[in-house]
Amino acid sequence: METEEKSLNFIEQIVEKDLQEGKNDGRIQTRFPPEPNGYLHIGHVKAICMDFGIAEKYNGVCNLRFDDTNPVKEDTEYVDSIEHDIRWLGFHWGNIYYASDYFEQLYNLAIRFIKEGKAYVDEQTAEQIAEQKGTPTEPGTASPYRDRPIEENLRLFQAMQNGEIEDGRMVLRAKIDMANPNMHFRDPIMYRIITTHPHHRTGRRWNVYPMYDFAHGQSDYFEGVTHSICTLEFVVHRPLYDYFIDQFAGENFAGLSPYGPEYRPHQYEFNRLNITYTVMSKRKMLQLVKEGLVAGWDDPRMPTVCGLRRRGYTAQAIRDFISKIGYTKVEGMIDLGLLEHTVRENLKETAPRVCAIFDPVKLVITNHTGESETIVAENIDGHPELGTRQMTFSRELYIERGDFLEQADKNFYRLSPNGREVRLKSAYIIQATGCEKDADGRITTVYATYDPESKSGTEGGNRKTKATINWVDCSTAIDVEARLYDRLFKVENPSAEEGDFRELLNPDSLKVVTCKAESSLREVMHKPQVIDGIAQCKHFQLLKQGYFVVDPDTTDEHLVLNRTASLKDNWQK
RNA sequence: UGCUCAAUGGUGUAAUGGUAGCACUACAGAUUCUGGUUCUGUCUGUCUGGGUUCGAGUCCUGGUUGAGCAACCA
Numbered sequence: 001m002e003t004e005e006k007s008l009n010f011i012e013q014i015v016e017k018d019l020q021e022g023k024n025d026g027r028i029q030t031r032f033p034p035e036p037n038g039y040l041h042i043g044h045v046k047a048i049c050m051d052f053g054i055a056e057k058y059n060g061v062c063n064l065r066f067d068d069t070n071p072v073k074e075d076t077e078y079v080d081s082i083e084h085d086i087r088w089l090g091f092h093w094g095n096i097y098y099a100s101d102y103f104e105q106l107y108n109l110a111i112r113f114i115k116e117g118k119a120y121v122d123e124q125t126a127e128q129i130a131e132q133k134g135t136p137t138e139p140g141t142a143s144p145y146r147d148r149p150i151e152e153n154l155r156l157f158q159a160m161q162n163g164e165i166e167d168g169r170m171v172l173r174a175k176i177d178m179a180n181p182n183m184h185f186r187d188p189i190m191y192r193i194i195t196t197h198p199h200h201r202t203g204r205r206w207n208v209y210p211m212y213d214f215a216h217g218q219s220d221y222f223e224g225v226t227h228s229i230c231t232l233e234f235v236v237h238r239p240l241y242d243y244f245i246d247q248f249a250g251e252n253f254a255g256l257s258p259y260g261p262e263y264r265p266h267q268y269e270f271n272r273l274n275i276t277y278t279v280m281s282k283r284k285m286l287q288l289v290k291e292g293l294v295a296g297w298d299d300p301r302m303p304t305v306c307g308l309r310r311r312g313y314t315a316q317a318i319r320d321f322i323s324k325i326g327y328t329k330v331e332g333m334i335d336l337g338l339l340e341h342t343v344r345e346n347l348k349e350t351a352p353r354v355c356a357i358f359d360p361v362k363l364v365i366t367n368h369t370g371e372s373e374t375i376v377a378e379n380i381d382g383h384p385e386l387g388t389r390q391m392t393f394s395r396e397l398y399i400e401r402g403d404f405l406e407q408a409d410k411n412f413y414r415l416s417p418n419g420r421e422v423r424l425k426s427a428y429i430i431q432a433t434g435c436e437k438d439a440d441g442r443i444t445t446v447y448a449t450y451d452p453e454s455k456s457g458t459e460g461g462n463r464k465t466k467a468t469i470n471w472v473d474c475s476t477a478i479d480v481e482a483r484l485y486d487r488l489f490k491v492e493n494p495s496a497e498e499g500d501f502r503e504l505l506n507p508d509s510l511k512v513v514t515c516k517a518e519s520s521l522r523e524v525m526h527k528p529q530v531i532d533g534i535a536q537c538k539h540f541q542l543l544k545q546g547y548f549v550v551d552p553d554t555t556d557e558h559l560v561l562n563r564t565a566s567l568k569d570n571w572q573k
Numbered sequence: 574u575g576c577u578c579a580a581u582g583g584u585g586u587a588a589u590g591g592u593a594g595c596a597c598u599a600c601a602g603a604u605u606c607u608g609g610u611u612c613u614g615u616c617u618g619u620c621u622g623g624g625u626u627c628g629a630g631u632c633c634u635g636g637u638u639g640a641g642c643a644a645c646c647a
Contacts, residue, residue: 006587007586007587007588009586013589033647034647035646035647037646037647067647069646069647070646070647072646073646073647125645126644126645129645130643130644133643134643135575135643136574136575136576136642136643137574137575137576137643138575138643139575140643167645168645170645171645180576181575181576181577182576182577182642183576183642183643184642184643186643189644189645191645192645193645194645209645211644211645211646211647212646212647213647215647216647232578232579232640232641233640233641233642233647234641234647235577235578235641235642236576236577236578236641236642237642238577239577269578271579276584282647324585324586324596324597325585325586326585326586326587327586328579328585328586329578329579330578330579330580330585330586330640331578331579331639331640331641332584332585332586333584333585334584334585334597335583335584335585335597335598337584337597337598338584338585338596338597338598341596341597341598342597344609344610348609348610353607381605381606381607381610411608413608414608423606424606425606425607426606427606456606461606464606465606466608467606467607467608468605468606468607469607470607541607541609543607543609544607544608544609545607546609567607567608567609567610568608568609568610569608569609570608570609571608
């Protein structure tokens with residue numbers, strides 16, 4: 001297979017240049033560093049595809065590292081789901097690391113900073129510290145504790161770790177520059193005291209925890225990361241990332257990494273993913289879940305990996321989508337339509353076609369004997385290698401109410417008592433002869449005659465009809481619950497809107513209907529196949545309706561399908 | 574009124590000083606046992622002023638617009 005010619009994104013260009021220049025001995029190492037405080041969403045997938053993709057493409061390694069420096073928010077529940085989602089997406093990490101693996105090294109490093117006069121213990125309140133920070137346009141002012149003697153800093157920091165100091169009473173701050181135009185250089189906090197929550201891995205071992213800025217770059221360095229790739233909001237952190245590493249890397253303290261004095265990790269930033277009609281903020285997602293506005297993290301309307309999976313998105317479709325949108329430094333907004341297009345493109349190759357009637361009306365074939373017949377239909381037309389299924393054909397069928405019009409105009413070429421021939425999918429050609437209505441004028445039964453010589457696949461069935469309609473046999477049809485999903489929000493960019501984002505939710509984002517489906521669907525009403533610990537989703541196309549996936553709520557008696565995406569509809573009424 | 578980053582059709586993304594291309598969307602037509610798919614075609618773009626150059630989307634410079642930055646979050 002020829003691979004499609006694709007230009008390199010700007011990160012790949014940097015990597016190739018580094019490789020050519022022999023940086024880091026030609027070693028490529030990345031990491032995916034989630035905080036285990038929530039479920040992965042499609043924005044994370046963009047980062048995952050970058051981090052794992054670079055390593056794969058350039059014979060490097062990508063490690064999974066949990067950035068677990070804040071026990072208040074983190075939990076093993078999230079660790080497990082993150083690992084599962086990454087495997088489901090089809091990526092493989094080298095090692096699993098935790099920032100908490102480095103708490104000892106980080107603590108010693110902090111002590112080194114104190115001894116070198118580069119850090120001090122501040123006893124002010126959070127409010128005081130914030131106030132002294134200044135604003136982007138005004139320089140900050142120094143803390144009264146900034147010039148505390150080294151010995152005192154040392155003693156207090158140890159007291160913090162020993163549990164002798166109350167939470168919030170003291171922090172360890174880097175002594176850098178209170179007037180720096182980059183706010184992150186105004187004596188950033190390195191350590192804070194957290195005793196209220198045990199850490200999900202280290203338990204009560206630590207009473208002080210490093211902040212992101214004092215943990216992330218160092219962790220990269222300890223592991224030997226060469227390209228530390230993250231999103232654009234960390235651009236302003238990069239000088240601090242470099243500053244902290246500068247303090248100990250190189251000749252003097254090379255022992256902290258397994259690599260030589262030349263080794264340096266570098267941070268690069270790309271644009272994060274935004275998609276129309278959704279939110280990508282973990283905070284907002286958590287709120288939707290907590291307040292029951294969606295059914296959970298895996299609600300099929302959520303942009304989480306588990307939500308998309310339950311919605312019927314395949315890992316391949318999600319990865320294709322990410323590959324289509326690319327990586328730049330421009331913050332934009334991706335059309336939700338592109339995601340839907342990608343999943344249709346993916347599913348159309350493999351999803352077996354099945355008939356289901358959503359708004360059924362009875363069709364009686366008046367010249368049919370009533371003796372039922374088994375029809376064999378291909379799962380995907382023109383692809384016999386993808387299997388066949390059996391349908392029952394008989395005198396009484398359900399068809400879609402919208403497929404019959406008593407008085408049709410010239411644009412309507414489905415069933416109408418106007419002499420026009422219409423094909424029943426995979427079966428016979430029929431002509432409508434009339435209909436029956438109830439007192440309200442609502443059609444209750446459509447009558448038609450069929451041509452017994454016109455069966456699909458036979459010579460008599462070769463003649464053209466303008467329309468083909470779907471049907472299921474009344475006596476063997478099964479009831480199926482179909483959950484029809486639509487965009488979660490009714491506005492394109494909920495985050496740009498003033499006020500409460502919850503008021504922007506689309507009230508029609510979920511409709512539940514019962515439809516009549518052909519009996520072959522009964523086969524999927526059992527537990528899904530599990531491969532490598534990952535349950536396999538079963539995808540279908542309900543003809544003319546869209547792509548659907550079997551929902552885990554399905555039982556032996558009750559089949560539930562989620563609509564992944566509708567089919568495109570170019571027929572405007 | 575600080576620092577940082579960015580600006581190419583409606584959207585996303587290429588072009589790395591040499592013909593502005595691709596995908597999605599939209600619209601037309603052809604094909605079709607899904608009004609789906611497929612195929613073909615059409616519309617629409619380099620934020621702006623100046624400069625360098627034989628030649629600028631690309632380099633320099635001024636402006637404009639947008640985004641990020643003032644958590645004991647990551």
